[in-house]
Amino acid sequence: MKKIEELTYEEAFAELEAVVGTLENEEKTLEESLALFERGQVLSKYCSRLLENAELRVKQLVDGDLDE
Amino acid sequence: MKQASLFASPNWTVTSITSYLRELFESDELLRNVWVKGEISNLSRPRSGHIYFTLKDSGAAMRAVMWRSSVARLNLDLRDGMEIEVHGYISIYDVSGQYQLYADQIRPVGEGALYQEYLRLKALLEAEGLFDPDAKRPIPNLPKKIGIVTSATGAAIRDMLNTLQRRMPLAEVIIAPTMVQGDAAPPKIVAAMENLLRVAPDLDLLLLGRGGGSIEDLWAFNDERVVRAVAAYPVPVISGVGHETDFTLTDFAADLRAATPTAAAEQATPITIAELSGANNHYTEKLREQMSAILDAAFVNLDDFSQRLGYVSPLRQVQRDAQTLDGLNQRLNRGQTHHLGMLREKLFGLGSRLDALNPAKVLARGYAIVTRHSDGKVVSAADDVQPDELIHIRVKDGEIDAKTI
Numbered sequence: 394m395k396k397i398e399e400l401t402y403e404e405a406f407a408e409l410e411a412v413v414g415t416l417e418n419e420e421k422t423l424e425e426s427l428a429l430f431e432r433g434q435v436l437s438k439y440c441s442r443l444l445e446n447a448e449l450r451v452k453q454l455v456d457g458d459l460d461e
Numbered sequence: 462m463k464q465a466s467l468f469a470s471p472n473w474t475v476t477s478i479t480s481y482l483r484e485l486f487e488s489d490e491l492l493r494n495v496w497v498k499g500e501i502s503n504l505s506r507p508r509s510g511h512i513y514f515t516l517k518d519s520g521a522a523m524r525a526v527m528w529r530s531s532v533a534r535l536n537l538d539l540r541d542g543m544e545i546e547v548h549g550y551i552s553i554y555d556v557s558g559q560y561q562l563y564a565d566q567i568r569p570v571g572e573g574a575l576y577q578e579y580l581r582l583k584a585l586l587e588a589e590g591l592f593d594p595d596a597k598r599p600i601p602n603l604p605k606k607i608g609i610v611t612s613a614t615g616a617a618i619r620d621m622l623n624t625l626q627r628r629m630p631l632a633e634v635i636i637a638p639t640m641v642q643g644d645a646a647p648p649k650i651v652a653a654m655e656n657l658l659r660v661a662p663d664l665d666l667l668l669l670g671r672g673g674g675s676i677e678d679l680w681a682f683n684d685e686r687v688v689r690a691v692a693a694y695p696v697p698v699i700s701g702v703g704h705e706t707d708f709t710l711t712d713f714a715a716d717l718r719a720a721t722p723t724a725a726a727e728q729a730t731p732i733t734i735a736e737l738s739g740a741n742n743h744y745t746e747k748l749r750e751q752m753s754a755i756l757d758a759a760f761v762n763l764d765d766f767s768q769r770l771g772y773v774s775p776l777r778q779v780q781r782d783a784q785t786l787d788g789l790n791q792r793l794n795r796g797q798t799h800h801l802g803m804l805r806e807k808l809f810g811l812g813s814r815l816d817a818l819n820p821a822k823v824l825a826r827g828y829a830i831v832t833r834h835s836d837g838k839v840v841s842a843a844d845d846v847q848p849d850e851l852i853h854i855r856v857k858d859g860e861i862d863a864k865t866i
Binding site for chain 1: 603605626629631632633634635637638652657734737744748
């Protein structure tokens with residue numbers, strides 16, 4: 394599993410979807426289910442945080458090159 | 462030639478003859494639809510919003526008027542001395558008896574040629590398939606990197622950035638500023654598009670924007686170089702050039718045509734942050750529901766198992782054993798009591814037998830015990846004592862000292 398902070402929003406959300414799907418559709422041991430749930434919660438919080446703090450990143454080219 | 466009779470009564474009034482002439486003008490096919498070229502003079506813009514001017518050339522002049530409703534659509538800043546082409550019809554203004562040009566469109570001289578060029582190029586590129594609807598690419602739902610080619614100043618870039626910030630602030634925007642009007646603009650627009658790809662090869666989407674202006678102002682977006690670059694661009698392009706009514710060739714070549722720069726930014730973000738937030742909440746809720754369902758099921762299972770476990774539990778065995786032990790204990794206790802009783806009885810029997818042997822009892826029955834004084838030995842035979850020997854005689858209530866004779 395990738396570190397949370399390295400995930401893009403889409404990756405995190407897709408994983409959250411997958412976690413919910415697995416919990417819904419697959420028989421898992423209680424321990425596995427709990428681990429999935431915890432991962433899901435972390436993902437959900439991470440997604441919320443990304444959305445809440447989202448700020449459009451704007452860069453501009455100067456003379457054809459990125460103005461870093 | 463017929464002589465006018467001085468005494469005939471007039472069969473026209475000024476009004477009726479003017480009306481007649483007006484109808485004559487207005488029923489003429491040619492005069493109903495004219496393009497007239499000339500220079501503006503005596504331009505007047507009263508508060509009514511209508512525009513009055515004289516259109517003239519070296520040989521003649523005519524009055525012209527444009528009503529407010531047509532002025533509203535005018536993309537041209539009229540000035541005296543300006544060479545223009547005016548479209549409209551010619552009729553008579555009854556009040557002054559003057560014929561005049563009622564204008565509904567005005568364009569700079571030469572624009573007609575420009576328009577012909579536009580049509581020619583449009584037909585050419587269309588035939589090449591540059592505007593093919595089947596070749597349009599879908600706009601990504603969640604573009605991560607959005608390129609914008611537009612003027613660095615002006616309302617267009619501001620509108621687009623505001624809209625993107627509001628709808629999808631997760632995106633990254635790279636602006637390639639360029640001039641967007643004038644003869645030098647087309648190659649600069651193309652260069653900006655190329656530079657954008659060079660610094661951001663992972664670009665998801667390109668927005669081409671330019672606020673409204675006269676058709677001349679928008680002309681760079683009809684330039685063949687720009688149109689071809691848009692059609693060949695490796696990522697989807699949304700054009701937001703001009704206003705609702707302006708269609709440039711770039712609009713046709715783009716994958717999506719938006720009416721304005723703001724609309725282009727809206728169409729660039731099919732999914733908004735509000736929708737993402739809703740989806741996230743939905744799955745978070747589902748996650749919790751699912752987990753509690755799993756836990757509930759686990760608890761039910763657990764209850765079931767504890768019950769079943771109860772039946773086979775070693776605890777029960779232990780309890781059973783404990784009971785057995787209790788029983789044994791009881792029996793043991795009972796046994797012991799019995800045994801003790803027997804012992805006690807035996808003891809009691811022994812006791813009474815012993816009691817019966819108690820010498821005191823014998824004395825009580827009148828017997829006496831005689832012992833020698835010298836060594837305390839019991840005298841049980843006559844030989845045990847010598848004459849004149851001191852003896853003790855124990856009777857039931859005391860002792861008597863005596864001497865044999």
